Amino acid sequence: MLIEVDFNSSEAIYIQLRNQIILGIATSxxxxxxxxxxxxxxxxxxxxxxxxxxxxxxxxxxxxxISLDKRRGAVIALDADKLKALEEMREQLRIILAKGCCKNITREEVHELVDEIFEEYRALV
Structure with a gap:
């Protein structure tokens, strides 16, 4: 697993690490x-x-x-609670979509973008 950090980014380093691990899971x-x-x-x-x-x-x-195990360390252990994951996604999407509305991004453009990104992950599984 290759993880790179952009030290010039305004995003916190721990968030960059978190995001890259999540992307690693999503792309298998x-x-x-x-x-x-x-x-x-x-x-x-x-x-x-x-x-x-x-x-x-x-x-x-x-x-x-992940789960943290004293013997094995950090282990990928996905939470099976789909409803909780959907609710978290809903909260995050509210802000992202609000930003898009402020920039006059249309519903069709959002749907096209979501479909494109979703297909990238489905192709890798």
Whole structure:
């Protein structure tokens, strides 16, 4: 698993780590049951503080993407609660769609974009 951090981005590094791991799951680069690198290993590989990686892992755990096991470390363990995932997605989409409406993006453009992105992930599975 290759994780890269953009140190010039305004996005927090732990969020970048979180997002790349989620994208890895979505594209089947990493799968249910796979172990992630230890906090120390990932911090050294990426060139960030261990606390930053730890924060990313804790967020992933809270969001139901990983479990933290004392022997195996961080393990991909997806939360099976689809209704909870849909509600979280709804909340995030509200803001994204509001931004789009402010920029005069049409419903058709949104649907086309969603279909395009969704098909990218379906093609990889």
């Amino acid at each position: 680069t990493i799968q249910e049951g796979d172990s992630l690198p230890s906090v120390r290993q990932l911090a050294e590989t990426v060139g960030v503080n261990m606390h930053t990686v730890n924060k990313a892992y804790n967020v992933l755990k809270q969001e139901g993407f």
